Amino acid sequence: MAIERTLSIIKPDGVEKGIIGKVIARFEEKGLKPVAIRLAQLSKAEAEGFYAVHKARPFFADLVKFMTSGPVVLMVLEGEGAVAKNREIMGATDPAKAAPGTIRKDFATNIEKNTVHGSDSPENAKIEVSYFFPEVQIHAYEWKK
Numbered sequence: 748m749a750i751e752r753t754l755s756i757i758k759p760d761g762v763e764k765g766i767i768g769k770v771i772a773r774f775e776e777k778g779l780k781p782v783a784i785r786l787a788q789l790s791k792a793e794a795e796g797f798y799a800v801h802k803a804r805p806f807f808a809d810l811v812k813f814m815t816s817g818p819v820v821l822m823v824l825e826g827e828g829a830v831a832k833n834r835e836i837m838g839a840t841d842p843a844k845a846a847p848g849t850i851r852k853d854f855a856t857n858i859e860k861n862t863v864h865g866s867d868s869p870e871n872a873k874i875e876v877s878y879f880f881p882e883v884q885i886h887a888y889e890w891k892k
């Protein structure tokens with residue numbers, strides 16, 4: 748399988764719960780390498796632009812409010828099949844439906860405050876990575892673990 752990059756976000760609920768390290772550990776343990784990381788406070792415009800595909804959805808305004816309610820951790824994760832692998836590690840959108848051992852099952856509060864975001868396709872991953880990270884801020888390195 749090809750090496751891919753995907754955008755991961757630890758949402759405000761994850762940052763507030765003090766589990767930044769635990770979430771990143773799950774990615775590292777399962778072969779997803781953080782190649783860019785930044786703590787950020789999203790503006791309303793940034794959050795609206797990022798979630799523009801959901802503009803018509805009933806939960807859009809709440810989602811933007813939530814995503815701007817506190818700092819988030821923006822990350823680029825790299826690895827074999829990183830897009831699908833990240834979604835697997837995250838679990839289903841609704842933590843009540845997420846599989847055991849997934850981040851959302853173990854840490855999320857509800858369908859909105861669900862701790863992590865992950866790009867949902869390789870095409871969207873490219874768009875989402877470049878939305879937050881210029882190429883010069885992404886740094887490849889080898890693991891010796």
Ligand code: RTP
Nearest residue numbers: 806810839840858859860861863864865866867
């Ligand atoms: P994400 O984009 O954040 O990785 O999550 P996802 O693909 O699993 O879910 P998506 O359908 O793209 O929804 C984006 C985010 O909107 C919030 N949401 N709230 N109140 C609701 O019914 C509802 N549904 C979705 C969640 O924060 C979800 O992750």
Ligand code: MG
Nearest residue numbers: 864865866867
């Ligand atoms: Mg999504």
